[in-house]
Amino acid sequence: MIKFKTKCLYVIKFSSFLFLIILLTFYSCSSSDESHNLFDLKWQKTQKNPIITPGYYGWDSKQVLVGTVLRLQGKFWMWHYSLGDRGKFQIGLKDSKDGFSWRNTSTEPVLKPGGEGEWDDLRVSKPCVIYDGNIFRMWYVGETKKEGKIIPKIGLAISQDGVKWEKYQDNPIFDLRDYNHDFADFLFYSWVLQESNHYKMWFSAAGKNDYKNIQSIGIAHSDDGMNWRVHPEPVLERDTTSVWENFYVANPMVFKKDSLYYMFYGGLGRFGFLFKENIGIARSYDGIKWEKYHDNPVLVYTYDSEAWDREFVTQPRVLKTESDKYYMWYVGADKKNTTDQKGLYQIGLAIGEFK
Numbered sequence: 001m002i003k004f005k006t007k008c009l010y011v012i013k014f015s016s017f018l019f020l021i022i023l024l025t026f027y028s029c030s031s032s033d034e035s036h037n038l039f040d041l042k043w044q045k046t047q048k049n050p051i052i053t054p055g056y057y058g059w060d061s062k063q064v065l066v067g068t069v070l071r072l073q074g075k076f077w078m079w080h081y082s083l084g085d086r087g088k089f090q091i092g093l094k095d096s097k098d099g100f101s102w103r104n105t106s107t108e109p110v111l112k113p114g115g116e117g118e119w120d121d122l123r124v125s126k127p128c129v130i131y132d133g134n135i136f137r138m139w140y141v142g143e144t145k146k147e148g149k150i151i152p153k154i155g156l157a158i159s160q161d162g163v164k165w166e167k168y169q170d171n172p173i174f175d176l177r178d179y180n181h182d183f184a185d186f187l188f189y190s191w192v193l194q195e196s197n198h199y200k201m202w203f204s205a206a207g208k209n210d211y212k213n214i215q216s217i218g219i220a221h222s223d224d225g226m227n228w229r230v231h232p233e234p235v236l237e238r239d240t241t242s243v244w245e246n247f248y249v250a251n252p253m254v255f256k257k258d259s260l261y262y263m264f265y266g267g268l269g270r271f272g273f274l275f276k277e278n279i280g281i282a283r284s285y286d287g288i289k290w291e292k293y294h295d296n297p298v299l300v301y302t303y304d305s306e307a308w309d310r311e312f313v314t315q316p317r318v319l320k321t322e323s324d325k326y327y328m329w330y331v332g333a334d335k336k337n338t339t340d341q342k343g344l345y346q347i348g349l350a351i352g353e354f355k
Helices: 004-012 019-029
Strands: 042-046 063-072 075-083 089-096 123-131 137-148 149-159 166-167 186-195 196-208 217-222 229-232 248-257 260-271 274-284 314-319 328-332 345-354
Touching: 063 314, 063 328, 075 123, 075 229, 123 186, 137 186, 196 248, 248 274, 248 314, 260 314, 260 345
Parallel strands: 063 123, 063 345, 089 123, 217 248, 274 314
Antiparallel strands: 042 345, 063 075, 075 089, 123 137, 137 149, 149 166, 186 196, 196 217, 217 229, 248 260, 260 274, 314 328, 328 345
16 A cells, blocks of 8 residues: 555656646545446446346246345245236246346245225335345335326335235325325335434435426435335436436436445436437435436347347346356336327346446
């Protein structure tokens, strides 16, 4: 360390200012730089994509979308949500030894919609699962329909083994409408991160008034995972000057590395007459003020009329592997859902390595 500092001082004394800047960039003399900055990951889709396609049990036969991926007991666990013959999303569980080849742990979903008249009787989806070494907790989006309008809220479920789940008796635990923020009126997705005895939830939602029909990303805090305080303003918004995310940002996934939070998220942009969703990354020291990567997006739809993910890629779920690589499971689709046709939503995998 002493030799390194001496070298830096020598450069300051005898080299040009430009050379000093280059040296600082590559050798991290600046204390604000992080080692292995995830902005430096280069992502490559695997040749086996899509790695997960709709099943054949009825409840999972139409669509399959990624929820949460964890690595436990020497294998990968994926809680996903699938659309079936009856038109309801339900939550299932798969496992894998390598992250590529997956098998169902059961022929039945692990979490189903509630009974008629309950707050989640229409569908359950978008599970975010945390394991603290003793118990599994799942935050999920439940929906019902009243007077022709879909009402999404968040519920909590508990499990000892990740397979058999019990819904919290006082569900739902989170309803955006209780907070009356213009930017967050209709909930789409959420992601929960536990830090000691504190919880942070990033969510994407469409707003009202000046935010009408525009999705942005907000944050909420909780001391118990059930009672939440919502930050009054969005923490990540679309960039109207950027083609790739000039329409909205959504679907956040956040984890912490060293002293930085990293958010992978989906951005929808208008490319001529077409809308495409791609995946970007941002970083933050507090989870509220975010710096977007200057070279976003980091994963894009496949520009091929026959590609399975030619319409969009979104909902990134990222994990570091033992080999110091990063895996990103994501949702791809061949077309958007419309009144006359339905897109096929499947799960792909991309691998990130440092440049």
